[in-house]
Amino acid sequence: xxxxxxxIGIIVLVGLFVAMLYNRLxxxxxxxxxxxxxxxxxxxxxHDLIPNLVxxxxxxxxxxxxxxxxxxxARNGAVDAEKSGDREGQIKAEGMLGxxxxxxxxLAEAYPDLKANQNVANLMEELSGTENKIAFARQFYNDSxxxxxxxxxxxxxxxxxxxxxxxxxxxxxxxxxxxxxxxxDLR
Amino acid sequence: xxxxxxxxxxxxxAASGLKRTDFFAAMRANRRRTTVLCLGLxxxxxxxxxxxxxxxxxFTAQDPxxxxxxxxxxxxxxxxxxxxxxxVFGTLWTLVALFLGDKIVLGLAGAREVTTDAEPRxxxxxxEMAIAAGLPxxxxxxxxxxxxxxxxxxxxxxxxxxxxTRGLLDTLSxxxxxxxxxxxMGHIANDDIVYMTAVGVIVGMVVLISDVGxxxxxxxxxxxxxxxxxxxxxxxxxxxxMLVILLVFLILAPIAAxxxxxxxxxxxxxLADATGVKFTRNPLGLIGALKKIDxxxxxxxxxxxxxxxxxxxxxxxxxxxxxxxxxxxxxxxxQRIERLQNLG
Numbered sequence: 313x314x315x316x317x318x319x320i321g322i323i324v325l326v327g328l329f330v331a332m333l334y335n336r337l338x339x340x341x342x343x344x345x346x347x348x349x350x351x352x353x354x355x356x357x358x359h360d361l362i363p364n365l366v367x368x369x370x371x372x373x374x375x376x377x378x379x380x381x382x383x384x385x386a387r388n389g390a391v392d393a394e395k396s397g398d399r400e401g402q403i404k405a406e407g408m409l410g411x412x413x414x415x416x417x418x419l420a421e422a423y424p425d426l427k428a429n430q431n432v433a434n435l436m437e438e439l440s441g442t443e444n445k446i447a448f449a450r451q452f453y454n455d456s457x458x459x460x461x462x463x464x465x466x467x468x469x470x471x472x473x474x475x476x477x478x479x480x481x482x483x484x485x486x487x488x489x490x491x492x493x494x495x496x497d498l499r
Numbered sequence: 500x501x502x503x504x505x506x507x508x509x510x511x512x513a514a515s516g517l518k519r520t521d522f523f524a525a526m527r528a529n530r531r532r533t534t535v536l537c538l539g540l541x542x543x544x545x546x547x548x549x550x551x552x553x554x555x556x557x558f559t560a561q562d563p564x565x566x567x568x569x570x571x572x573x574x575x576x577x578x579x580x581x582x583x584x585x586x587v588f589g590t591l592w593t594l595v596a597l598f599l600g601d602k603i604v605l606g607l608a609g610a611r612e613v614t615t616d617a618e619p620r621x622x623x624x625x626x627e628m629a630i631a632a633g634l635p636x637x638x639x640x641x642x643x644x645x646x647x648x649x650x651x652x653x654x655x656x657x658x659x660x661x662x663x664t665r666g667l668l669d670t671l672s673x674x675x676x677x678x679x680x681x682x683x684m685g686h687i688a689n690d691d692i693v694y695m696t697a698v699g700v701i702v703g704m705v706v707l708i709s710d711v712g713x714x715x716x717x718x719x720x721x722x723x724x725x726x727x728x729x730x731x732x733x734x735x736x737x738x739x740x741m742l743v744i745l746l747v748f749l750i751l752a753p754i755a756a757x758x759x760x761x762x763x764x765x766x767x768x769x770l771a772d773a774t775g776v777k778f779t780r781n782p783l784g785l786i787g788a789l790k791k792i793d794x795x796x797x798x799x800x801x802x803x804x805x806x807x808x809x810x811x812x813x814x815x816x817x818x819x820x821x822x823x824x825x826x827x828x829x830x831x832x833x834q835r836i837e838r839l840q841n842l843g
């Protein structure tokens with residue numbers, strides 16, 4: 313009788329422990345998803361701003377058509393990647409877009425006429441504000457991913473994670489190219 | 500540059516000192532503290548009411564023996580009635596604090612809500628920090644004073660408000676402003692604001708009640724003496740004992756309430772500094788802001804005492820190195836800067 317009670321007690325305790333770990337994993341996953349949707353909002357804003365900016369810049373930057381086309385191509389690639397719903401592909405495409413944008417912004421410095429255009433100045437300000445927000449959203453997302461992946465990989469929550477098929481989430485890495493300071497050629 | 504610091508932090512989680520901070524634990528602790536505070540103060544209100552009621556009965560009793568008995572045994576119908584009244588009143592006031600506290604605080608601070616068009620930079624910075632914290636953007640308020648200060652309030656993280664002074668907006672660079680807003684966002688994310696708002700509204704009330712009690716006591720003690728001159732010495736002694744107990748209690752109650760408020764908010768400021776830097780990944784911004792705030796002589800006219808603990812630095816006094824000392828709501832700025840530099 314006593315043994316039975318002890319066994320039941322242990323089972324209940326283990327059950328409670330598993331439930332606790334499970335809830336923590338769900339909360340972590342929700343936070344990752346929330347982080348991703350924050351990034352998504354800002355990325356959409358980025359995609360909307362770029363065509364307008366490039367449209368105006370075309371008239372000023374005669375010698376940089378190639379860069380402009382790269383920006384547009386990267387932007388379209390990012391939009392396609394977003395539609396496909398493949399998160400890792402999207403992260404890669406956005407990384408390329410960020411790099412192309414960085415080159416474009418650096419080149420634009422060499423065109424005083426372009427910067428003098430009020431419309432362009434507004435778009436640039438808006439875009440750099442959005443880039444800031446993307447950076448902070450990415451930071452929150454990566455922190456959430458770090459916490460969740462740690463939970464999925466470490467004992468004892470990894471047992472529960474395996475049982476209920478919690479997976480690792482991809483980090484939103486920035487390609488080395490974007491992080492490196494952009495070289496401006498001053499001829 | 501944000502990326503570089505971000506990489507450093509994630510590369511050295513142990514050395515950064517940030518990962519050790521368990522924000523969910525902080526949030527749970529804050530919820531618990533809010534509950535304990537509310538219940539504790541309701542109880543304190545009840546005890547205060549009982550003591551006042553008992554004293555009133557002792558001093559107004561016609562029969563000196565009855566006064567002696569009641570005074571010695573500390574039993575009193577008047578005390579029960581007054582204590583009960585205080586508990587009901589305290590409960591009601593706690594509910595007011597928990598449902599209207601943010602509005603009361605914003606009103607006391609004299610803060611005015613500003614639109615995105617009026618303050619685009621401030622709004623952008625607040626939005627960035629909200630994104631970094633993974634929370635909805637708080638409402639944005641400005642206090643029209645040349646003093647440098649900022650505060651956050653609200654009854655839950657999803658419905659918060661951040662207020663900054665005009666002087667702060669005019670003086671700080673964007674990075675510094677981001678540091679300050681990050682600190683306030685840290686208070687919001689750690690769920691400090693509910694507790695701090697409740698403390699401000701409830702403790703403000705305890706102080707007020709004790710003041711009233713103290714004043715009416717003085718009045719009563721004169722009345723009591725003229726009557727007790729004809730009574731025997733025992734009744735007189737009991738009355739004096741009661742008077743002393745009552746005075747001690749009335750003086751201690753608000754001090755206890757204040758010390759509670761202060762001891763906890765110092766810890767909180769350090770944690771909010773760390774949380775803010777976790778959001779900005781740039782301790783230099785907050786360090787620069789704290790230095791400017793410390794160096795400023797602009798006075799905060801009409802800053803309300805009840806909510807001093809909500810501000811990023813104490814609006815009333817400047818504290819030296821010894822401000823580990825008892826009565827400060829905030830740690831010395833030099834100590835905060837030192838800790839921030841260690842966050843690297």
